[in-house]
Amino acid sequence: MTADRPRRLLILVASPRRNGNSALLADAALRGAHAAGLDASLHFADDLMQTFLRDCRDCRDEHGRCRIDDGYADFFLDRFLEADGLVLSTPVYWYGMSAQAKAFFDRMFCYVARSYPQSQRVRERIQGKRVGLLTASEEMYPTIGLSIVNQVQEYARYTHSQFVGAVHGQGDRRGSVREDRHGAMAAAEALGRQFFERPHADYQVDSVR
Numbered sequence: 001m002t003a004d005r006p007r008r009l010l011i012l013v014a015s016p017r018r019n020g021n022s023a024l025l026a027d028a029a030l031r032g033a034h035a036a037g038l039d040a041s042l043h044f045a046d047d048l049m050q051t052f053l054r055d056c057r058d059c060r061d062e063h064g065r066c067r068i069d070d071g072y073a074d075f076f077l078d079r080f081l082e083a084d085g086l087v088l089s090t091p092v093y094w095y096g097m098s099a100q101a102k103a104f105f106d107r108m109f110c111y112v113a114r115s116y117p118q119s120q121r122v123r124e125r126i127q128g129k130r131v132g133l134l135t136a137s138e139e140m141y142p143t144i145g146l147s148i149v150n151q152v153q154e155y156a157r158y159t160h161s162q163f164v165g166a167v168h169g170q171g172d173r174r175g176s177v178r179e180d181r182h183g184a185m186a187a188a189e190a191l192g193r194q195f196f197e198r199p200h201a202d203y204q205v206d207s208v209r
């Protein structure tokens, strides 16, 4: 975050359905972020990644760069590392995040690993961002998205990021999250609007309070 530019928020939709429930929740967060004057943009994981992480030892070129020729490198290095926050919007697939969402995290490894020549810069820039989560699922018992919440929390802990909010929306048919009985769309919009203002406290025993 710098004082001379609006804070930058990336919203990543990790569903193949462009007009699905994750995309709708993401749109709501985007509306909120724009209302708050943030520099926010929405992206689809399917536009960035064509494949999963490979064995980096075989994949890297002679300069140590990943040989996977899709949009991930540009997005990760130029947009994600320069952003102040990320909202991930994923459907619940088999009680976890979608493969697209998981691949987004997995492929970071290529740049964080010490075998990447600029890994030091990556490890510095990956830290300190705010992270939010939107999930959509057919089922609606209270812990349906919990494994995803846990995983994002661990990502945040590992990268010294701040996990500032999670919203779950119930829906199965495309667009049915609009009918979520707990107001998921409004909650997603509020998450976008308050993204950088929400209080966050994750203390250690020696934290100064």
Ligand SMILES: Cc1cc2nc3c(=O)[nH]c(=O)nc-3n(C[C@H](O)[C@H](O)[C@H](O)COP(=O)(O)O)c2cc1C
Residues within 6 Å of the ligand: 015, 016, 017, 019, 020, 021, 022, 023, 090, 091, 092, 093, 094, 095, 096, 136, 137, 138, 139, 140, 144, 170, 171, 172, 173, 174, 175
């Ligand atoms: C491969 C797959 C796995 C799914 N697994 C679950 C599940 O474990 N629990 C659940 O409640 N819904 C499950 N669903 C339903 C989706 O979470 C639900 O339709 C969601 O709204 C889809 O979001 P989208 O419109 O953004 O794609 C699954 C759907 C698919 C295609």
